[in-house]
Amino acid sequence: MNTLPRWADIALLPVLNVVLAFLVGGLIVLAVGQNPLEAVGIMLYGAFGYGSGFGYTLYYTTDFIFAGLAVSLAYHAGLFNIGPEGQAYVGGLGVILIGLALNGTHWAIMFPLMIIVGALFGATWAFVPGYLQAKRGSHIVITTILFNFIATSMMSYIISRQLKPAGVNSDESAPLEAITRVPQLRTFIDLFKNSPVNLTFFLAIAALIFVYWLIWHTKFGYAVRSLGNNPVAAGYAGISNQKLIMIVMAMAGALAAMVAVNNVGGVQGRLILNFVNGAGFVGVAVAFMGRAHPVGVGLSALLFGILYQGGQELAFQMPGITREMIVTIQALVILFTGAMGDMLRAPLARLLTRAGATAGGK
Amino acid sequence: MTSPNPSDHQRPERAADSSLAIELIGINKHFGPVHANRDINLAIKRGTVHGIVGENGAGKSTLMSILYGFYTADSGEIRVNGVPHAITDSRHALALGIGMVHQHFMLVDNFTVLENIVLGAEDSALLRPTLNKAREHLKQLARDYGLEINPDAIVENLSVGQQQRVEILKALYRGAETLILDEPTGVLTPAEADHLFRILRKLREEGKTIILITHKLREIMAITDEVSVMRQGTMVQTLNTSDTSPEQLAELMVGRRVLLRVEKGPANPGKVLLDVKDLIVSDDFKVPRVKNVSFQVRAGEIVGIAGVAGNGQSELLESIAGMRDQLGGTISVNGNVLSLDGDDGAKRARDAGLAHVPEDRLRMGLITNFAAWENAILGYQDKYGSGLGLDIAKARETATEYMKKFDVRPASLDLKTANFSGGNQQKIVLAREMERDPDVLIVGQPTRGVDIGAIEFIHNQIIKMRDAGKAILLVSVELDEIRSLSDRILVMFDGHIVGEADPATADETELGLLMTGSHPDRVVTEPGTLPEHETPIQQTLVQMSPKNNAGRETN
Numbered sequence: 001m002n003t004l005p006r007w008a009d010i011a012l013l014p015v016l017n018v019v020l021a022f023l024v025g026g027l028i029v030l031a032v033g034q035n036p037l038e039a040v041g042i043m044l045y046g047a048f049g050y051g052s053g054f055g056y057t058l059y060y061t062t063d064f065i066f067a068g069l070a071v072s073l074a075y076h077a078g079l080f081n082i083g084p085e086g087q088a089y090v091g092g093l094g095v096i097l098i099g100l101a102l103n104g105t106h107w108a109i110m111f112p113l114m115i116i117v118g119a120l121f122g123a124t125w126a127f128v129p130g131y132l133q134a135k136r137g138s139h140i141v142i143t144t145i146l147f148n149f150i151a152t153s154m155m156s157y158i159i160s161r162q163l164k165p166a167g168v169n170s171d172e173s174a175p176l177e178a179i180t181r182v183p184q185l186r187t188f189i190d191l192f193k194n195s196p197v198n199l200t201f202f203l204a205i206a207a208l209i210f211v212y213w214l215i216w217h218t219k220f221g222y223a224v225r226s227l228g229n230n231p232v233a234a235g236y237a238g239i240s241n242q243k244l245i246m247i248v249m250a251m252a253g254a255l256a257a258m259v260a261v262n263n264v265g266g267v268q269g270r271l272i273l274n275f276v277n278g279a280g281f282v283g284v285a286v287a288f289m290g291r292a293h294p295v296g297v298g299l300s301a302l303l304f305g306i307l308y309q310g311g312q313e314l315a316f317q318m319p320g321i322t323r324e325m326i327v328t329i330q331a332l333v334i335l336f337t338g339a340m341g342d343m344l345r346a347p348l349a350r351l352l353t354r355a356g357a358t359a360g361g362k
Numbered sequence: 363m364t365s366p367n368p369s370d371h372q373r374p375e376r377a378a379d380s381s382l383a384i385e386l387i388g389i390n391k392h393f394g395p396v397h398a399n400r401d402i403n404l405a406i407k408r409g410t411v412h413g414i415v416g417e418n419g420a421g422k423s424t425l426m427s428i429l430y431g432f433y434t435a436d437s438g439e440i441r442v443n444g445v446p447h448a449i450t451d452s453r454h455a456l457a458l459g460i461g462m463v464h465q466h467f468m469l470v471d472n473f474t475v476l477e478n479i480v481l482g483a484e485d486s487a488l489l490r491p492t493l494n495k496a497r498e499h500l501k502q503l504a505r506d507y508g509l510e511i512n513p514d515a516i517v518e519n520l521s522v523g524q525q526q527r528v529e530i531l532k533a534l535y536r537g538a539e540t541l542i543l544d545e546p547t548g549v550l551t552p553a554e555a556d557h558l559f560r561i562l563r564k565l566r567e568e569g570k571t572i573i574l575i576t577h578k579l580r581e582i583m584a585i586t587d588e589v590s591v592m593r594q595g596t597m598v599q600t601l602n603t604s605d606t607s608p609e610q611l612a613e614l615m616v617g618r619r620v621l622l623r624v625e626k627g628p629a630n631p632g633k634v635l636l637d638v639k640d641l642i643v644s645d646d647f648k649v650p651r652v653k654n655v656s657f658q659v660r661a662g663e664i665v666g667i668a669g670v671a672g673n674g675q676s677e678l679l680e681s682i683a684g685m686r687d688q689l690g691g692t693i694s695v696n697g698n699v700l701s702l703d704g705d706d707g708a709k710r711a712r713d714a715g716l717a718h719v720p721e722d723r724l725r726m727g728l729i730t731n732f733a734a735w736e737n738a739i740l741g742y743q744d745k746y747g748s749g750l751g752l753d754i755a756k757a758r759e760t761a762t763e764y765m766k767k768f769d770v771r772p773a774s775l776d777l778k779t780a781n782f783s784g785g786n787q788q789k790i791v792l793a794r795e796m797e798r799d800p801d802v803l804i805v806g807q808p809t810r811g812v813d814i815g816a817i818e819f820i821h822n823q824i825i826k827m828r829d830a831g832k833a834i835l836l837v838s839v840e841l842d843e844i845r846s847l848s849d850r851i852l853v854m855f856d857g858h859i860v861g862e863a864d865p866a867t868a869d870e871t872e873l874g875l876l877m878t879g880s881h882p883d884r885v886v887t888e889p890g891t892l893p894e895h896e897t898p899i900q901q902t903l904v905q906m907s908p909k910n911n912a913g914r915e916t917n
């Protein structure tokens with residue numbers, strides 16, 4: 001079996017996959033009679049070219065980092081968590097409940113409280129599939145998917161029947177007062193103009209570092225990786241598989257719930273129906289593309305942030321390219337980096353081995 | 363390699379009048395930087411049993427894979443019956459009359475013997491004519507070679523020895539004239555191995571050529587006519603078996619003198635460190651596997667558990683190590699009864715002073731994806747660093763120390779464990795479990811898949827532990843290993859301990875009978891409580907054992 005050097009596995013392969021995705025995407029753009037190079041230019045400009053666009057890119061990136069970490073952490077324990085969507089959604093309930101309960105309190109107090117209570121809600125939601133996996137052997141993929149559906153139905157009921165104030169037409173909760181909301185960066189830095197990126201972005205960066213430290217520099221991380229690589233050997237090492245599965249799932253749910261702090265606490269200031277809007281699912285792609293490594297997750301979250309923000313810009317600027325086309329390109333990136341992520345592995349390994357042999361003077 | 367002519371896919375009409383069945387000339391094979399086969403020359407005479415011995419990684423399997431068409435040699439020539447051939451795949455090898463019986467059987471478990479034999483060799487889309495033909499053919503093969511087997515038995519209900527016979531029949535059915543057997547006795551009981559050797563002798567009488575790959579020198583001496591020794595990719599020497607000795611072969615294999623006998627002084631048993639009482643353990647499917655087992659291991663002695671694989675030894679070992687729920691009984695280490703609540707019993711067993719070298723290092727003892735230093739602390743990870751953090755520097759220090767002390771090669775802390783050879787992986791496990799100074803050491807298959815040079819080292823380490831006053835429980839399917847290391851032997855059959863033997867006086871036949879539950883003097887279990895033989899292996903063992911009927915009836 002050919003194996004890739006570490007640098008090629010972490011850097012070269014994902015880059016090649018993305019390039020491939022964009023080449024195929026470019027062909028599609030070409031097929032609808034548009035100029036792919038121009039499209040790329042507009043996309044990049046939309047994502048980076050001006051303050052507000054850049055702010056949006058970072059805002060989306062924040063969401064994807066949390067969702068990506070929620071998948072990655074569980075993945076290191078051998079658990080395929082497809083549930084960040086629902087976990088983030090339920091996390092939003094915690095954020096809005098504590099926000100409304102203490103509405104009017106200064107954000108310096110409320111930001112940590114929203115993090116804690118949101119995390120508790122998300123953790124609880126993810127703990128249940130974890131419990132079912134650990135104690136009952138129900139497969140985590142199935143249960144987390146089902147829990148997404150349950151979350152959707154449950155939250156629809158709670159938002160439209162319980163939280164919606166009288167006299168409001170749209171499905172959303174009462175708003176938080178301005179002072180309670182997580183401050184947006186534009187209040188400190190002019191550059192970000194009217195974009196929604198807020199303090200939660202720094203929380204995401206901190207989460208990346210935290211997860212890296214947790215997985216590779218703590219006893220807990222050692223246990224998690226043991227479980228993920230070989231559950232029998234983990235049992236042999238005295239690690240309780242059952243406990244660890246439940247703990248890891250709860251932590252993953254807590255990470256996913258930070259999406260809600262970003263959106264509910266930092267942007268909308270209220271709980272809106274379906275506010276997660278697919279960010280949780282993007283997390284699955286982000287985790288896979290980033291090979292479940294926090295550095296990779298950070299980079300691929302940024303890429304998807306660019307795709308989201310730049311894509312909206314593109315749909316706006318080039319009428320020939322519709323919103324659906326953007327989704328197609330995003331899907332291609334997921335396809336080439338996730339589902340077919342290993343397609344180039346064997347040829348690349350052969351190529352590198354041959355190159356190495358040539359360099360070695362054979 | 364140059365192909366002489368394209369038409370040689372057909373078997374030659376008549377063998378060239380050479381006495382050689384197979385000739386390998388100047389075979390070279392590289393895997394990346396590894397030169398797995400170096401200018402190998404080998405001539406195998408027709409109608410002989412030819413042994414090939416060598417340590418793991420010596421290139422035996424590569425060479426046979428080239429002959430069987432799994433790999434293509436970088437250079438060199440293969441001659442079958444004197445005619446050069448470029449063997450492209452195993453189908454081609456079969457067409458040339460070369461068959462292979464793999465170490466791990468390639469059988470479909472829920473097919474019958476007959477279906478397995480015709481699989482891939484069906485004559486037409488309709489199965490019935492092929493099956494009928496095969497049935498006749500099989501009868502004849504059974505007559506000719508003593509390979510009796512029920513063609514309608516389902517393979518998963520057969521014993522390992524019988525499954526192996528199906529593999530041999532498969533090759534013969536396809537017209538094999540030369541049969542390659544890769545470590546054929548690794549999974550067999552002594553009785554089954556004897557039966558296999560009878561079959562091989564019969565095949566030789568009928569003019570078949572047999573290539574036997576093994577690391578058991580005793581077998582080489584017992585059955586082969588000629589033996590070739592490989593070391594580090596080269597062919598060291600080919601000898602007439604009658605002109606050589608196990609000592610000489612071992613020396614040629616390793617490149618230095620090797621002690622084949624374990625040298626140890628008398629045991630000096632002290633107080634009881636491991637006390638197992640009335641233990642009942644079930645397997646993953648809730649079938650009881652250990653049934654009311656009681657025994658003690660004292661400080662300064664090695665107690666060996668002999669038995670045919672699958673008679674409860676694995677469950678016993680794992681249960682003592684805290685990895686299995688118990689249905690009854692107690693296990694005390696150093697006087698403390700181990701509580702086994704939850705699924706982290708292994709931790710409590712370790713804390714009580716027990717170390718465990720598991721039977722299967724890849725499944726349980728190591729995380730092959732981890733770097734070597736990470737595996738050096740597996741199970742002891744909580745001792746590294748206070749608080750949450752993992753003290754990586756200290757762990758690497760420990761690993762460096764282990765690698766030096768146990769001569770692990772390469773001594774690379776960051777190399778992925780999967781990339782070490784089996785022997786070196788085992789040394790990592792042994793170092794980790796032995797260097798903790800445990801009171802009780804339980805060891806399963808300490809030298810499975812380990813080179814002869816490393817076996818000597820591992821055995822000496824186990825003796826050293828004993829002499830340091832540790833209680834050691836040893837489980838092994840290698841009867842030789844049990845006999846040479848143990849101070850006492852307990853024999854397990856069908857979840858019971860059916861006898862105890864003194865390794866100095868016990869003879870192999872007697873142990874063999876105990877292991878198959880058919881010793882006439884010993885009652886297997888109380889009458890009436892003997893369960894219907896629930897596992898196929900026990901069933902067949904009972905059927906196979908010659909004294910079985912007598913033994914049963916005295917029950």
